[in-house]
Protein backbone atom coordinates (compact mmCIF):
# COMPACT_ATOMS: atom_id res chain seq x y z
CA UNK A 324 0.00 0.00 0.00
CA UNK A 325 1.25 3.45 -0.88
CA UNK A 326 0.25 6.98 0.01
CA UNK A 327 0.92 10.44 -1.37
CA UNK A 328 2.84 12.91 0.73
CA UNK A 329 -0.15 15.20 0.80
CA UNK A 330 -2.37 12.47 2.12
CA UNK A 331 0.10 11.37 4.75
CA UNK A 332 0.40 14.96 5.90
CA UNK A 333 -3.38 15.31 6.00
CA UNK A 334 -3.79 12.24 8.08
CA UNK A 335 -1.20 13.39 10.59
CA UNK A 336 -2.59 16.92 10.47
CA UNK A 337 0.94 18.12 9.65
CA UNK A 338 2.09 20.38 6.84
CA UNK A 339 3.15 18.58 3.68
CA UNK A 340 6.20 20.79 3.42
CA UNK A 341 7.45 19.46 6.77
CA UNK A 342 7.08 15.91 5.49
CA UNK A 343 9.02 16.83 2.37
CA UNK A 344 11.77 18.39 4.48
CA UNK A 345 12.09 15.25 6.56
CA UNK A 346 12.27 13.09 3.48
CA UNK A 347 14.89 15.41 2.07
CA UNK A 348 16.98 14.91 5.20
CA UNK A 349 16.85 11.21 4.45
CA UNK A 350 18.09 11.88 0.95
CA UNK A 351 14.79 11.70 -0.91
CA UNK A 352 13.79 14.57 -3.14
CA UNK A 353 10.04 14.32 -3.52
CA UNK A 354 7.11 16.55 -4.38
CA UNK A 355 3.77 16.88 -2.66
CA UNK A 356 1.88 14.51 -4.95
CA UNK A 357 4.58 11.86 -5.08
CA UNK A 358 3.78 8.49 -3.64
CA UNK A 359 5.78 6.84 -0.86
CA UNK A 360 5.45 3.26 0.33
CA UNK A 361 3.85 2.27 3.62
CA UNK A 362 7.17 1.57 5.37
CA UNK A 363 8.57 5.00 4.55
CA UNK A 364 5.30 6.59 5.59
CA UNK A 365 5.44 4.76 8.89
CA UNK A 366 9.01 5.96 9.54
CA UNK A 367 8.09 9.55 8.78
CA UNK A 368 5.01 9.40 10.96
CA UNK A 369 6.98 8.03 13.91
CA UNK A 370 9.69 10.60 13.36
CA UNK A 371 7.06 13.28 13.64
CA UNK A 372 5.81 11.85 16.90
CA UNK A 373 2.71 10.01 15.71
CA UNK A 374 1.60 6.56 16.68
CA UNK A 375 1.13 4.42 13.65
CA UNK A 376 -1.74 2.04 13.28
CA UNK A 377 -1.86 0.29 9.96
CA UNK A 378 -5.41 -0.43 8.97
CA UNK A 379 -6.00 -3.50 6.93
CA UNK A 380 -9.03 -4.12 4.81
CA UNK A 381 -10.27 -6.71 7.27
CA UNK A 382 -10.05 -4.23 10.15
CA UNK A 383 -12.01 -1.64 8.31
CA UNK A 384 -14.73 -3.79 6.89
CA UNK A 385 -15.10 -6.00 9.92
CA UNK A 386 -18.38 -5.56 11.64
CA UNK A 387 -20.03 -4.09 8.58
CA UNK A 388 -22.66 -6.16 6.85
CA UNK A 389 -21.54 -9.28 8.65
CA UNK A 390 -23.81 -9.38 11.64
CA UNK A 391 -26.18 -12.29 11.31
CA UNK A 392 -29.38 -12.00 13.22
CA UNK A 393 -30.61 -14.63 15.58
CA UNK A 394 -33.83 -16.21 14.22
CA UNK A 395 -35.63 -15.35 17.46
CA UNK A 396 -35.11 -11.64 16.80
CA UNK A 397 -36.72 -11.71 13.39
CA UNK A 398 -40.14 -10.43 12.58
CA UNK A 399 -42.14 -10.08 9.40
CA UNK A 400 -41.24 -7.16 7.14
CA UNK A 401 -42.96 -5.63 4.10
CA UNK A 402 -41.93 -6.73 0.60
CA UNK A 403 -39.92 -4.42 -1.64
CA UNK A 404 -41.14 -4.37 -5.21
CA UNK A 405 -39.66 -3.11 -8.50
CA UNK A 406 -41.70 -2.63 -11.67
CA UNK A 407 -40.04 -3.61 -14.93
CA UNK A 408 -41.13 -4.06 -18.52
CA UNK A 409 -40.87 -2.73 -22.04
CA UNK A 410 -40.93 0.99 -22.69
CA UNK A 411 -44.47 2.45 -22.91
CA UNK A 412 -46.08 -0.64 -21.42
CA UNK A 413 -47.18 1.45 -18.45
CA UNK A 414 -44.56 1.14 -15.69
CA UNK A 415 -44.72 4.78 -14.69
CA UNK A 416 -48.50 4.91 -15.03
CA UNK A 417 -48.85 1.89 -12.80
CA UNK A 418 -46.53 3.32 -10.16
CA UNK A 419 -48.46 6.57 -10.24
CA UNK A 420 -51.85 4.88 -10.10
CA UNK A 421 -50.85 2.75 -7.13
CA UNK A 422 -49.36 5.71 -5.36
CA UNK A 423 -52.42 7.87 -5.94
CA UNK A 424 -54.90 5.30 -4.79
CA UNK A 425 -52.96 4.03 -1.84
CA UNK A 426 -50.52 6.44 -0.30
CA UNK A 427 -51.97 7.57 2.98
CA UNK A 428 -53.17 11.06 2.27
CA UNK A 429 -54.61 13.60 4.63
CA UNK A 430 -51.44 13.85 6.65
CA UNK A 431 -51.12 17.51 7.47
CA UNK A 432 -49.41 19.36 4.67
CA UNK A 433 -48.45 16.12 2.98
CA UNK A 434 -47.46 16.59 -0.62
CA UNK A 435 -46.35 13.49 -2.46
CA UNK A 436 -42.72 13.77 -3.49
CA UNK A 437 -40.53 11.61 -5.57
CA UNK A 438 -37.87 10.26 -3.25
CA UNK A 439 -37.14 7.06 -5.19
CA UNK A 440 -39.41 4.74 -3.28
CA UNK A 441 -42.75 4.82 -1.52
CA UNK A 442 -44.81 2.67 0.75
CA UNK A 443 -48.48 1.84 0.43
CA UNK A 444 -50.93 0.28 2.80
CA UNK A 445 -53.07 -2.62 1.66
CA UNK A 446 -55.48 -3.99 4.25
CA UNK A 447 -53.17 -2.92 7.06
CA UNK A 448 -50.10 -4.45 5.43
CA UNK A 449 -47.35 -2.41 3.86
CA UNK A 450 -45.71 -2.76 0.46
CA UNK A 451 -42.65 -0.78 -0.60
CA UNK A 452 -42.34 0.22 -4.25
CA UNK A 453 -39.08 1.29 -5.79
CA UNK A 454 -40.07 4.31 -7.79
CA UNK A 455 -37.49 4.05 -10.55
CA UNK A 456 -38.91 1.60 -13.04
CA UNK A 457 -36.82 -0.35 -15.45
CA UNK A 458 -34.06 -2.87 -15.33
CA UNK A 459 -31.27 -0.32 -15.76
CA UNK A 460 -31.48 1.05 -12.25
CA UNK A 461 -32.21 -2.42 -10.96
CA UNK A 462 -29.07 -3.97 -12.41
CA UNK A 463 -26.98 -0.95 -11.51
CA UNK A 464 -27.87 -1.56 -7.89
CA UNK A 465 -27.10 -5.21 -8.22
CA UNK A 466 -23.71 -4.46 -9.73
CA UNK A 467 -22.90 -2.57 -6.56
CA UNK A 468 -23.80 -5.55 -4.46
CA UNK A 469 -27.14 -4.26 -3.33
CA UNK A 470 -30.13 -6.51 -3.26
CA UNK A 471 -32.98 -4.11 -2.81
CA UNK A 472 -35.84 -5.93 -4.52
CA UNK A 473 -37.81 -8.93 -3.28
CA UNK A 474 -40.40 -9.15 -6.04
CA UNK A 475 -40.43 -7.97 -9.66
CA UNK A 476 -43.67 -6.83 -11.26
CA UNK A 477 -43.33 -7.43 -14.97
CA UNK A 478 -45.64 -5.11 -16.87
CA UNK A 479 -46.73 -6.31 -20.29
CA UNK A 480 -49.15 -4.24 -22.34
CA UNK A 481 -52.09 -6.39 -23.40
CA UNK A 482 -52.17 -4.71 -26.81
CA UNK A 483 -48.48 -5.14 -27.51
CA UNK A 484 -47.29 -8.37 -25.92
CA UNK A 485 -43.77 -9.54 -25.11
CA UNK A 486 -41.21 -7.11 -26.50
CA UNK A 487 -37.38 -6.95 -26.38
CA UNK A 488 -37.19 -5.13 -23.05
CA UNK A 489 -39.77 -7.50 -21.60
CA UNK A 490 -37.30 -10.27 -22.28
CA UNK A 491 -34.44 -8.28 -20.81
CA UNK A 492 -36.45 -7.53 -17.69
CA UNK A 493 -37.15 -11.23 -17.31
CA UNK A 494 -33.45 -11.94 -17.64
CA UNK A 495 -32.61 -9.36 -14.99
CA UNK A 496 -35.25 -10.63 -12.61
CA UNK A 497 -34.10 -14.19 -13.07
CA UNK A 498 -30.46 -13.23 -12.60
CA UNK A 499 -31.43 -11.60 -9.33
CA UNK A 500 -33.51 -14.65 -8.39
CA UNK A 501 -36.47 -12.42 -7.70
CA UNK A 502 -39.92 -13.93 -8.20
CA UNK A 503 -41.96 -12.37 -11.00
CA UNK A 504 -45.59 -11.32 -10.92
CA UNK A 505 -47.07 -10.47 -14.32
CA UNK A 506 -49.19 -7.35 -14.60
CA UNK A 507 -51.01 -7.53 -17.92
CA UNK A 508 -51.69 -3.84 -18.36
CA UNK A 509 -53.93 -1.73 -20.60
CA UNK A 510 -56.81 -4.22 -20.51
CA UNK A 511 -59.13 -1.26 -21.05
CA UNK A 512 -57.84 -0.88 -24.60
CA UNK A 513 -59.90 -2.24 -27.49
CA UNK A 514 -56.97 -4.21 -28.88
CA UNK A 515 -56.17 -5.87 -25.55
CA UNK A 516 -55.50 -9.59 -25.78
CA UNK A 517 -54.33 -10.90 -22.38
CA UNK A 518 -54.23 -14.49 -23.56
CA UNK A 519 -51.80 -13.63 -26.30
CA UNK A 520 -49.52 -12.20 -23.60
CA UNK A 521 -49.77 -15.41 -21.58
CA UNK A 522 -48.96 -17.49 -24.61
CA UNK A 523 -45.99 -15.36 -25.53
CA UNK A 524 -44.67 -15.61 -21.98
CA UNK A 525 -44.55 -19.39 -22.36
CA UNK A 526 -41.63 -19.03 -24.72
CA UNK A 527 -39.83 -17.10 -21.95
CA UNK A 528 -40.37 -20.01 -19.56
CA UNK A 529 -42.94 -18.07 -17.61
CA UNK A 530 -45.99 -20.27 -17.24
CA UNK A 531 -48.89 -18.39 -15.69
CA UNK A 532 -51.41 -20.03 -13.40
CA UNK A 533 -54.14 -20.16 -16.02
CA UNK A 534 -51.70 -21.96 -18.32
CA UNK A 535 -51.04 -24.53 -15.61
CA UNK A 536 -47.92 -22.96 -14.14
CA UNK A 537 -47.22 -21.10 -10.94
CA UNK A 538 -46.53 -17.57 -12.15
CA UNK A 539 -49.14 -15.16 -10.80
CA UNK A 540 -50.69 -12.86 -13.36
CA UNK A 541 -53.16 -10.03 -12.90
CA UNK A 542 -55.02 -8.14 -15.62
CA UNK A 543 -54.87 -4.46 -14.76
CA UNK A 544 -55.41 -1.02 -16.14
CA UNK A 545 -53.26 1.78 -14.86
CA UNK A 546 -55.65 4.12 -16.62
CA UNK A 547 -58.96 3.04 -15.07
CA UNK A 548 -57.43 1.62 -11.89
CA UNK A 549 -59.00 -1.75 -12.62
CA UNK A 550 -57.66 -4.61 -10.47
CA UNK A 551 -54.94 -2.58 -8.78
CA UNK A 552 -56.20 -3.94 -5.44
CA UNK A 553 -55.90 -7.44 -6.75
CA UNK A 554 -52.34 -6.81 -7.87
CA UNK A 555 -51.45 -5.55 -4.40
CA UNK A 556 -53.12 -8.58 -2.82
CA UNK A 557 -51.09 -10.87 -5.05
CA UNK A 558 -47.90 -9.09 -4.01
CA UNK A 559 -48.78 -9.68 -0.37
CA UNK A 560 -49.57 -13.31 -1.13
CA UNK A 561 -46.22 -13.79 -2.83
CA UNK A 562 -44.50 -12.03 0.07
CA UNK A 563 -46.16 -14.35 2.55
CA UNK A 564 -44.82 -17.36 0.70
CA UNK A 565 -41.34 -15.84 0.81
CA UNK A 566 -41.49 -15.32 4.59
CA UNK A 567 -39.65 -12.02 4.41
CA UNK A 568 -38.16 -11.20 7.77
CA UNK A 569 -35.78 -8.81 9.42
CA UNK A 570 -34.67 -7.85 12.90
CA UNK A 571 -35.92 -4.35 13.66
CA UNK A 572 -34.07 -4.15 17.00
CA UNK A 573 -30.52 -3.54 15.86
CA UNK A 574 -28.35 -0.88 14.27
CA UNK A 575 -29.67 -0.16 10.83
CA UNK A 576 -28.37 -1.42 7.50
CA UNK A 577 -29.75 -0.69 4.08
CA UNK A 578 -29.09 0.64 0.64
CA UNK A 579 -29.10 4.01 -1.09
CA UNK A 580 -31.92 4.11 -3.63
CA UNK A 581 -31.24 7.59 -4.91
CA UNK A 582 -29.00 10.48 -3.96
CA UNK A 583 -28.36 14.00 -5.06
CA UNK A 584 -26.95 17.28 -3.99
CA UNK A 585 -29.81 19.59 -3.15
CA UNK A 586 -29.07 23.30 -3.35
CA UNK A 587 -30.88 24.16 -0.18
CA UNK A 588 -30.54 21.01 1.87
CA UNK A 589 -27.13 19.70 0.91
CA UNK A 590 -26.55 16.02 0.12
CA UNK A 591 -29.82 14.08 0.22
CA UNK A 592 -30.06 10.32 -0.03
CA UNK A 593 -33.06 8.04 -0.01
CA UNK A 594 -32.15 5.08 2.11
CA UNK A 595 -34.13 1.87 2.06
CA UNK A 596 -33.67 0.36 5.50
CA UNK A 597 -33.25 -3.39 5.24
CA UNK A 598 -32.40 -4.38 8.79
CA UNK A 599 -32.69 -2.64 12.11
CA UNK A 600 -34.15 0.79 12.73
CA UNK A 601 -32.69 4.08 11.58
CA UNK A 602 -33.14 7.18 13.73
CA UNK A 603 -32.11 10.82 13.65
CA UNK A 604 -28.71 11.21 15.26
CA UNK A 605 -27.42 7.88 13.93
CA UNK A 606 -24.04 8.00 12.23
CA UNK A 607 -24.04 6.12 9.01
CA UNK A 608 -21.65 5.12 6.29
CA UNK A 609 -22.85 4.81 2.69
CA UNK A 610 -20.19 3.55 0.33
CA UNK A 611 -17.34 6.04 0.64
CA UNK A 612 -19.43 8.76 2.31
CA UNK A 613 -20.71 9.25 5.80
CA UNK A 614 -23.05 11.48 7.74
CA UNK A 615 -25.02 12.01 10.89
CA UNK A 616 -28.75 11.73 10.30
CA UNK A 617 -30.02 15.26 10.77
CA UNK A 618 -33.55 14.52 9.65
CA UNK A 619 -35.52 11.80 7.91
CA UNK A 620 -38.49 12.49 5.66
CA UNK A 621 -41.02 10.17 4.11
CA UNK A 622 -42.56 10.33 0.62
CA UNK A 623 -45.03 12.94 1.87
CA UNK A 624 -42.23 15.21 2.99
CA UNK A 625 -43.14 14.51 6.60
CA UNK A 626 -40.48 14.05 9.28
CA UNK A 627 -40.00 10.48 10.43
CA UNK A 628 -38.64 9.53 13.86
CA UNK A 629 -37.93 5.88 13.10
CA UNK A 630 -37.47 3.85 9.94
CA UNK A 631 -37.62 0.08 10.30
CA UNK A 632 -37.08 -2.70 7.74
CA UNK A 633 -38.36 -1.98 4.19
CA UNK A 634 -39.06 1.66 5.00
CA UNK A 635 -37.63 4.18 2.53
CA UNK A 636 -36.67 7.56 3.97
CA UNK A 637 -34.97 10.61 2.64
CA UNK A 638 -31.94 11.18 4.83
CA UNK A 639 -30.41 14.61 5.39
CA UNK A 640 -27.01 15.06 6.99
CA UNK A 641 -24.50 13.39 4.70
CA UNK A 642 -21.15 15.15 4.41
CA UNK A 643 -21.09 14.42 0.72
CA UNK A 644 -23.44 12.73 -1.73
CA UNK A 645 -23.31 8.92 -1.81
CA UNK A 646 -24.30 6.93 -4.89
CA UNK A 647 -27.38 4.91 -5.71
CA UNK A 648 -26.68 1.30 -4.82
CA UNK A 649 -24.26 2.13 -2.01
CA UNK A 650 -24.71 -0.09 0.99
CA UNK A 651 -25.52 1.73 4.18
CA UNK A 652 -24.61 0.82 7.73
CA UNK A 653 -24.88 2.62 11.02
CA UNK A 654 -21.60 2.74 12.91
CA UNK A 655 -20.80 3.47 16.55
CA UNK A 656 -19.20 6.89 16.18
CA UNK A 657 -17.82 9.55 13.88
CA UNK A 658 -14.23 8.35 14.18
CA UNK A 659 -15.22 4.93 12.93
CA UNK A 660 -17.20 6.47 10.08
CA UNK A 661 -14.19 8.53 9.04
CA UNK A 662 -11.86 5.58 9.26
CA UNK A 663 -14.05 3.48 6.98
CA UNK A 664 -14.78 6.20 4.43
CA UNK A 665 -11.15 7.40 4.31
CA UNK A 666 -10.11 3.87 3.56
CA UNK A 667 -12.75 3.43 0.86
CA UNK A 668 -11.95 6.75 -0.79
CA UNK A 669 -8.30 5.79 -0.93
CA UNK A 670 -9.27 2.53 -2.59
CA UNK A 671 -11.37 4.38 -5.15
CA UNK A 672 -8.47 6.73 -5.92
CA UNK A 673 -6.04 3.86 -6.28
CA UNK A 674 -8.35 2.08 -8.69
CA UNK A 675 -8.93 5.27 -10.64
CA UNK A 676 -5.21 5.87 -11.02
CA UNK A 677 -4.77 2.36 -12.37
CA UNK A 678 -7.39 3.05 -15.01
CA UNK A 679 -6.03 6.47 -15.83
CA UNK A 680 -2.55 5.18 -16.59
CA UNK A 681 -4.02 2.93 -19.25
CA UNK A 682 -6.12 5.67 -20.74
CA UNK A 683 -5.30 8.36 -23.22
CA UNK A 684 -5.10 11.93 -22.06
CA UNK A 685 -8.09 13.21 -23.91
CA UNK A 686 -10.37 10.68 -22.28
CA UNK A 687 -8.95 11.51 -18.91
CA UNK A 688 -9.65 15.15 -19.52
CA UNK A 689 -13.16 14.39 -20.55
CA UNK A 690 -13.73 12.46 -17.34
CA UNK A 691 -12.43 15.32 -15.27
CA UNK A 692 -14.58 17.78 -17.11
CA UNK A 693 -17.65 15.65 -16.60
CA UNK A 694 -16.93 15.33 -12.91
CA UNK A 695 -16.50 19.05 -12.54
CA UNK A 696 -19.86 19.81 -14.04
CA UNK A 697 -21.48 17.20 -11.87
CA UNK A 698 -22.78 15.34 -14.88
CA UNK A 699 -23.74 11.76 -14.25
CA UNK A 700 -21.84 9.34 -16.40
CA UNK A 701 -22.64 5.99 -17.76
CA UNK A 702 -19.34 4.22 -18.32
CA UNK A 703 -19.07 1.63 -21.07
CA UNK A 704 -16.47 -0.55 -22.70
CA UNK A 705 -17.15 -1.13 -26.37
CA UNK A 706 -15.68 -3.83 -28.59
CA UNK A 707 -16.72 -4.28 -32.22
CA UNK A 708 -15.78 -6.42 -35.18
CA UNK A 709 -14.59 -3.59 -37.40
CA UNK A 710 -13.35 -0.04 -36.88
CA UNK A 711 -16.25 1.43 -38.85
CA UNK A 712 -18.88 -0.05 -36.52
CA UNK A 713 -16.93 0.89 -33.41
CA UNK A 714 -16.80 4.48 -34.59
CA UNK A 715 -20.43 4.60 -35.62
CA UNK A 716 -21.55 3.21 -32.27
CA UNK A 717 -19.29 5.46 -30.24
CA UNK A 718 -20.64 8.39 -32.18
CA UNK A 719 -24.26 7.39 -31.64
CA UNK A 720 -23.68 6.83 -27.93
CA UNK A 721 -21.97 10.16 -27.45
CA UNK A 722 -24.92 11.83 -29.13
CA UNK A 723 -27.26 10.40 -26.50
CA UNK A 724 -25.96 12.57 -23.71
CA UNK A 725 -27.28 15.85 -22.38
CA UNK A 726 -25.93 18.10 -19.65
CA UNK A 727 -27.26 15.84 -16.94
CA UNK A 728 -26.14 12.44 -18.07
CA UNK A 729 -24.01 10.95 -20.78
CA UNK A 730 -22.25 7.84 -21.92
CA UNK A 731 -18.61 7.56 -21.00
CA UNK A 732 -16.91 5.19 -23.37
CA UNK A 733 -13.87 3.93 -21.49
CA UNK A 734 -12.63 2.03 -24.48
CA UNK A 735 -13.81 1.59 -28.01
CA UNK A 736 -11.84 -1.17 -29.63
CA UNK A 737 -11.82 -3.72 -32.41
CA UNK A 738 -11.70 -7.47 -31.78
CA UNK A 739 -12.99 -10.05 -29.32
CA UNK A 740 -13.53 -9.25 -25.65
CA UNK A 741 -10.47 -10.14 -23.58
CA UNK A 742 -9.57 -10.29 -19.93
CA UNK A 743 -7.95 -6.88 -20.07
CA UNK A 744 -11.22 -5.37 -21.24
CA UNK A 745 -12.83 -6.85 -18.11
CA UNK A 746 -10.15 -5.36 -15.87
CA UNK A 747 -10.80 -1.96 -17.34
CA UNK A 748 -14.54 -2.32 -17.06
CA UNK A 749 -14.44 -3.63 -13.55
CA UNK A 750 -12.47 -0.69 -12.17
CA UNK A 751 -15.24 1.61 -13.30
CA UNK A 752 -18.05 -0.85 -12.79
CA UNK A 753 -18.79 -0.48 -16.49
CA UNK A 754 -20.71 -2.94 -18.61
CA UNK A 755 -19.07 -4.30 -21.76
CA UNK A 756 -20.78 -4.16 -25.09
CA UNK A 757 -19.80 -6.58 -27.79
CA UNK A 758 -20.94 -5.73 -31.28
CA UNK A 759 -20.62 -8.78 -33.53
CA UNK A 760 -17.85 -10.07 -31.27
CA UNK A 761 -17.78 -12.53 -28.36
CA UNK A 762 -15.78 -12.83 -25.17
CA UNK A 763 -13.13 -15.52 -24.84
CA UNK A 764 -13.17 -18.01 -21.98
CA UNK A 765 -10.78 -16.10 -19.70
CA UNK A 766 -12.78 -12.95 -20.23
CA UNK A 767 -16.05 -14.69 -19.42
CA UNK A 768 -14.59 -16.11 -16.23
CA UNK A 769 -13.14 -12.77 -15.18
CA UNK A 770 -16.45 -11.08 -15.92
CA UNK A 771 -18.33 -13.57 -13.80
CA UNK A 772 -15.80 -13.14 -10.99
CA UNK A 773 -15.89 -9.33 -11.07
CA UNK A 774 -19.60 -9.10 -11.71
CA UNK A 775 -19.19 -7.34 -15.03
CA UNK A 776 -22.05 -7.49 -17.46
CA UNK A 777 -21.24 -8.34 -21.07
CA UNK A 778 -23.96 -7.62 -23.59
CA UNK A 779 -23.91 -8.81 -27.16
CA UNK A 780 -25.55 -7.04 -30.05
CA UNK A 781 -25.69 -7.24 -33.77
CA UNK A 782 -28.09 -4.37 -34.41
CA UNK A 783 -26.79 -0.89 -33.64
CA UNK A 784 -30.29 0.44 -33.04
CA UNK A 785 -30.96 -2.14 -30.29
CA UNK A 786 -27.67 -1.32 -28.66
CA UNK A 787 -28.24 2.42 -28.64
CA UNK A 788 -31.79 1.96 -27.44
CA UNK A 789 -30.68 -0.10 -24.47
CA UNK A 790 -27.97 2.34 -23.46
CA UNK A 791 -30.53 5.10 -23.72
CA UNK A 792 -32.86 3.23 -21.40
CA UNK A 793 -30.03 2.59 -18.97
CA UNK A 794 -29.02 6.23 -19.00
CA UNK A 795 -32.53 7.42 -18.34
CA UNK A 796 -32.24 5.54 -15.06
CA UNK A 797 -29.50 8.00 -14.15
CA UNK A 798 -31.55 11.07 -14.89
CA UNK A 799 -32.49 12.98 -11.80
CA UNK A 800 -36.21 12.85 -11.21
CA UNK A 801 -38.42 15.87 -11.66
CA UNK A 802 -39.53 17.34 -8.41
Ligand code: GDP
Nearest residue numbers: 409410411412413414415416508509544545546
Ligand atom coordinates in the same frame (compact mmCIF):
# COMPACT_ATOMS: atom_id res chain seq x y z
P1 GDP B 1 -43.51 3.24 -19.30
O1 GDP B 1 -42.61 3.68 -20.40
O2 GDP B 1 -43.56 1.75 -19.18
O3 GDP B 1 -43.28 3.91 -17.98
O4 GDP B 1 -45.01 3.60 -19.76
P2 GDP B 1 -45.92 4.83 -19.33
O5 GDP B 1 -46.45 4.63 -17.97
O6 GDP B 1 -45.21 6.09 -19.62
O7 GDP B 1 -47.14 4.64 -20.33
C1 GDP B 1 -47.01 4.76 -21.72
C2 GDP B 1 -48.30 5.20 -22.34
O8 GDP B 1 -49.32 4.22 -22.14
C3 GDP B 1 -48.84 6.50 -21.76
O9 GDP B 1 -49.37 7.27 -22.78
C4 GDP B 1 -49.92 6.03 -20.81
O10 GDP B 1 -50.93 7.00 -20.65
C5 GDP B 1 -50.44 4.80 -21.51
N1 GDP B 1 -50.99 3.82 -20.57
C6 GDP B 1 -50.37 3.30 -19.49
N2 GDP B 1 -51.17 2.42 -18.87
C7 GDP B 1 -52.33 2.40 -19.56
C8 GDP B 1 -53.56 1.66 -19.41
O11 GDP B 1 -53.75 0.85 -18.50
N3 GDP B 1 -54.51 1.89 -20.35
C9 GDP B 1 -54.34 2.75 -21.38
N4 GDP B 1 -55.33 2.89 -22.24
N5 GDP B 1 -53.21 3.44 -21.55
C10 GDP B 1 -52.21 3.27 -20.65
